[in-house]
Amino acid sequence: MRSDILVIGGGIIGLACARELARQGRRVEVVERLHAGSGASIAAAGMLAPLAEVPKPGPFLEACRASRDLWPAWIAELSAETGLSIEYDASGTLLVAHEADEEAHLDKVAHAAAAVGEAAEEIHHDRFREWVPDASPGIRRVLRLLGDHRVDNVQACAVLAAAALAAGVTLNYDVDVERIELLDGGGAEGPGVRIHVRGGAPREADHLVLATGAWSGRIPGLPLLPVRPVRGQALLLQGVEWPWRGCLRSRHGYAVRRGATGLLIGATVEEAGLLAQPTVAGIASLLAFTRHTLPGLDATRLDTLWAGLRPATPDGLPLIGRLPGQPVWIATGHFRNGILLAPWTAREIARQMTGQEPSGEAAGLSPSRFINLPMESEAGSGYTVHS
Ligand SMILES: Cc1cc2nc3c(=O)[nH]c(=O)nc-3n(C[C@H](O)[C@H](O)[C@H](O)COP(=O)(O)OP(=O)(O)OC[C@H]3O[C@@H](n4cnc5c(N)ncnc54)[C@H](O)[C@@H]3O)c2cc1C
Known part of the structure; x- marks a missing residue:
C-alpha cells in the first residue's frame, strides 16, 4: 500500500520525524x-x-535551547509509549580551562549565557576536585553550564524505534x-515520489x-545537497567512580558520563570521506586529551573504540524544510547537534508538513539557501546548488 510519507x-x-508524523x-x-x-x-x-556548542545568541541557539527543553517531556512520552527507559542527566557541563586562551573561551560562553538567560556559575577548585577527583591540578578555572545536559543516545535510538x-x-x-x-502525476496514484531500492521493487x-x-x-534524483561527512572518533572507559554525573569539556575534547561507571571520551573532527573507522592517530589524540585533563584515569580500563560520520553543511547549520515546489x-545536516536537535526537528518538520510557516527558530535553515531555482543543473534535476 502506498504510504503518505x-x-x-x-x-x-x-x-x-516518523514517530511525530x-x-x-x-x-x-x-x-x-x-x-x-x-x-x-x-x-x-x-x-x-x-x-557549549553554540555560544552565540541567535535563532539557531534558540532552536538548540528549545530542543534541549523538549527532551525531558519527550523521554517521558517515549518511555510511556514503550515501557523502556532512557538515561538522562541534568547535572550540567563543566567547562574547564588550562590555558589563558581557554579562559577567554569561558568568558565568551559566560557572556552568551548571560545574554540569553542561561545559568552559568564559576566552580571553586575544591568543589571541582571533589566532583572530578581524577582532574588535572593544572586546570585553573571551571565554569558550570547548568543547562547543558546529556542523554544516552544509544538507548534513545532504540526506544525511539520502538x-x-x-x-x-x-x-x-x-x-x-x-x-x-519525483512523480509528476505519472505514479501509480498520481504525483508524489518513487524510490528505487537495491534489489527490490520501487516504493511510492x-x-x-x-x-x-x-x-x-x-542520492541521485534530488538536488545535490551540500552535505559532507565529518568523522568523529570516540572511546569508552569503564570503572570511573566520580560523584560528577554530567559532562566535562575543554576546547580540546570532552568526557561524558554513561551508565554507572562509564566515561565517554570524544571526539575528533576530521575530513576523512566516508571512512567511519577509528584510527591510531585519532585515538591517540583522545588519549592525549584524557591524560592532560584527567591524568588520574591512567590505569582505567579502555572498553570500546568507534567512529561515526557527522552530516556537515557549508555554513554549519542544518537543512530543515521543504524543497521548493516538491x-x-x-x-x-545536523553536524554536531543532531541528538540535541532531534525532538525539535521532528516538531518542526511535522509543523511545516501540515502547511504551517517555519517557526522563528528555523529562520535561516531552509535547504533553499543552497539551491537556486529554477535553473537546470548539469544532472538535469531542475536545480543548481551554490554554497
Ligand atoms: C563522535 C560523535 C559525537 C557526537 N556527539 C554528539 C553529541 O554529543 N550531541 C549531539 O547532539 N550530536 C552529536 N553528534 C552528532 C550526531 O550524532 C548527528 O548530528 C546525528 O546523529 C545525525 O542524525 P541523523 O539521523 O541525521 O544521521 P544518522 O544517524 O547518520 O542516520 C542516517 C541514516 O540514514 C541511513 N542512510 C543513508 N543513506 C541511505 C540510503 N541511500 N538508503 C537507506 N538508508 C540510508 C544511514 O544508514 C543512517 O542510519 C556526534 C557525532 C559523532 C560522530
Whole structure:
C-alpha cells in the first residue's frame, strides 16, 4: 500500500520525524539501509549542549535551547509509549580551562549565557576536585553550564524505534535507496515520489522526508545537497567512580558520563570521506586529551573504540524544510547537534508538513539557501546548488 510519507534514514532524525508524523495520523514508512540508529546517531556522545556548542545568541541557539527543553517531556512520552527507559542527566557541563586562551573561551560562553538567560556559575577548585577527583591540578578555572545536559543516545535510538513502531510506523531495514524519482502525476496514484531500492521493487509515497545524515548529498534524483561527512572518533572507559554525573569539556575534547561507571571520551573532527573507522592517530589524540585533563584515569580500563560520520553543511547549520515546489522535506545536516536537535526537528518538520510557516527558530535553515531555482543543473534535476 502506498504510504503518505516515506522517510529515508533510520537515524535519530528520521525516527523522530516518523514517530511525530505517525502520531498525527499519517501512514509513515521508514527505509533504512542498515538498522535503526546505525549511523552517527549511535556514535554520538549524547550531549544536549546548546551553550557549549553554540555560544552565540541567535535563532539557531534558540532552536538548540528549545530542543534541549523538549527532551525531558519527550523521554517521558517515549518511555510511556514503550515501557523502556532512557538515561538522562541534568547535572550540567563543566567547562574547564588550562590555558589563558581557554579562559577567554569561558568568558565568551559566560557572556552568551548571560545574554540569553542561561545559568552559568564559576566552580571553586575544591568543589571541582571533589566532583572530578581524577582532574588535572593544572586546570585553573571551571565554569558550570547548568543547562547543558546529556542523554544516552544509544538507548534513545532504540526506544525511539520502538515508539515509532508503537505509533504505527512501518520500519524497513536493509533497504538501500539508490535513486529518488519525483512523480509528476505519472505514479501509480498520481504525483508524489518513487524510490528505487537495491534489489527490490520501487516504493511510492505522497511525500518524502530525507533524513540520510552524512549520505544526504549522495542520492541521485534530488538536488545535490551540500552535505559532507565529518568523522568523529570516540572511546569508552569503564570503572570511573566520580560523584560528577554530567559532562566535562575543554576546547580540546570532552568526557561524558554513561551508565554507572562509564566515561565517554570524544571526539575528533576530521575530513576523512566516508571512512567511519577509528584510527591510531585519532585515538591517540583522545588519549592525549584524557591524560592532560584527567591524568588520574591512567590505569582505567579502555572498553570500546568507534567512529561515526557527522552530516556537515557549508555554513554549519542544518537543512530543515521543504524543497521548493516538491513533495520533499529535508531534515539533515545536523553536524554536531543532531541528538540535541532531534525532538525539535521532528516538531518542526511535522509543523511545516501540515502547511504551517517555519517557526522563528528555523529562520535561516531552509535547504533553499543552497539551491537556486529554477535553473537546470548539469544532472538535469531542475536545480543548481551554490554554497
Ligand atoms: C563522535 C560523535 C559525537 C557526537 N556527539 C554528539 C553529541 O554529543 N550531541 C549531539 O547532539 N550530536 C552529536 N553528534 C552528532 C550526531 O550524532 C548527528 O548530528 C546525528 O546523529 C545525525 O542524525 P541523523 O539521523 O541525521 O544521521 P544518522 O544517524 O547518520 O542516520 C542516517 C541514516 O540514514 C541511513 N542512510 C543513508 N543513506 C541511505 C540510503 N541511500 N538508503 C537507506 N538508508 C540510508 C544511514 O544508514 C543512517 O542510519 C556526534 C557525532 C559523532 C560522530
